[in-house]
Amino acid sequence: MLIEGIKSRPQYPGLVADPHANHHVFAADGDGAQAIIDLFNRHGAQIKGRVTIVYAETDANSADYTTRLKQLPVEFVHALPTIVTAIRRLQGVLNVARMGTRIYAAGTETLIGLAVQLSQELGMDPQAVLTEHRGTLARRVQCVHCKGFTENVKTNIVKCAHCGTNLLVRDHYSKRLAAFQGVCVDAEIPGELPEIVEVFK
Amino acid sequence: MNQEFKKETFRDDYTFFNSPESIRRFPFPFWEDKYMYSVNIEPHTKGPAGSVFEFPIDINEHYVSEMQDRAIVLKEDPLRCQALPHMMLAQWDFLELIMTSMARDYPQWFSLKTEGDHWHWINKPLNIDQKFVFGDVSTLPYEPMEYIGRQCQGDFSIQDQRDGQLWIDAGIITTQADWSLDFDVGMNFMEWHGPVPLAHDMKVFDRALKFLLNLQLDQPVRRLNWTMTINPRLDTSPENYNKWGKDRTTVTPENVGDKVHLRVELQALWRLPRSNAILFSIRGYLIKMRELVTVPKWGRRMHRVLKTLPQELIDYKGITRYRDTTLDWLSKYDDGAPTSQGGGAD
């Protein structure tokens, strides 16, 4: 379960088929593949037209997932090694997409966040992206001081990968940046850190 | 000309202080001896001569020095001023509102002459004389929001209205109470208020948003908000929290009067005519505890408010570390006498 009650944090209501779209573009990572497979099992008949999947093989069992995704009635499955490369490929796919394209994103919050951010940057309505959360709760965190991003954060406190500041990972989330906010945790008494615990599993 | 404006700093040696007149007109935000969030919105109408409510845009003795501090912040961090591309019309709306208000209400300092789209703006305190074409960005040295934002006290954000929401899609924010424009740009009303404790459950934001979506042209509204700041520092941004955060540990019984400041934001909201956006001004006023207690009612009340403030608000406002020391100091100014309702000095 995601932590509830954080007002700036997006909701992920789950994938549903868009029967009016003529091109369905899926972005997924890790266990997000299962969400796509489940959607086809549930609503496969309503998914008409072209289907393109961009899949980041981020987990140990991802190669199996790629095989299973290719068995769906799809035009093409782009299998990429990381989230970053998958998002880059998604951009390539969306750059040539036409009217009637529906974007779906399934998997970790980071993958979903970056797909939503990309659609916004391409001038599409970010709220029109259909989303389903699967897998880790690890966070993408932006350091409010140097503005660098630190990926895959599982702990309440993390060292900024760029400036080395000890960051408290806040619950405040920016869709535009696809990241949670990290703020210096020991600014008041340098070196005084609370216990570091794994909270985003 | 410039002697009406004090030369002072809001960083390093912190030479800021208030004249007696500036203390007298301070917008003390507590109308009773306790404080809790509420939908405290009232019409932004003309107040008594000399008060901070006399004019829609209040220019005071700190004007020139505050503008210099803003220039330093923007030089070091351009991300403090941002506007999404669709906000250009709203930027011009904003520039028009500020220039016409300042020129009308402070003709000794500012003047605006318009002939169609050909405008001539003079700002004597800052030695600016600018002719430009309204609507033509290339005729100004900055985009309109930054141009006029560098010449007007207070932070400003501009909210686009669409899908029954307000979106913070532009702003010039250099004196904020610990929130980041760069992080918040593009968020909606509920999202950017996400970190505020208690108020969501009290439905404060639901009601405030509903009210604002219906805000009418020429009927601006205002509210007061407050926090506390150590040293008269304007730039208490999260970006620089790693620089100013440790100031919170420097409060001692000896220095409370000079170090601890009440920071009040006079926030006003205007519907903008061309863009239908909403302008939000955050006009900050700082007062030292030593200055505040020169008004006996304020000294008493500050003590009582701070003493009974809910823990969630103490933590959210960052007062936790120095609250007890400040309370001890203020207790000398609270003789237990009753206080009258309202923020006025009596």
Ligand code: HEM
């Ligand atoms: C539309 C213009 C407005 C903008 C841009 C705005 C922006 C903000 C921001 C950025 C914060 C800080 C949140 C954080 O901690 O990150 C804040 C706090 C707050 N806002 Fe607003 N706000 C607006 C209007 C209002 C209105 C109309 C109300 C009326 C009730 C309100 C009530 C509050 C309260 C109670 C807080 C907490 C303040 C504190 O305890 O220091 N805001 N606002």
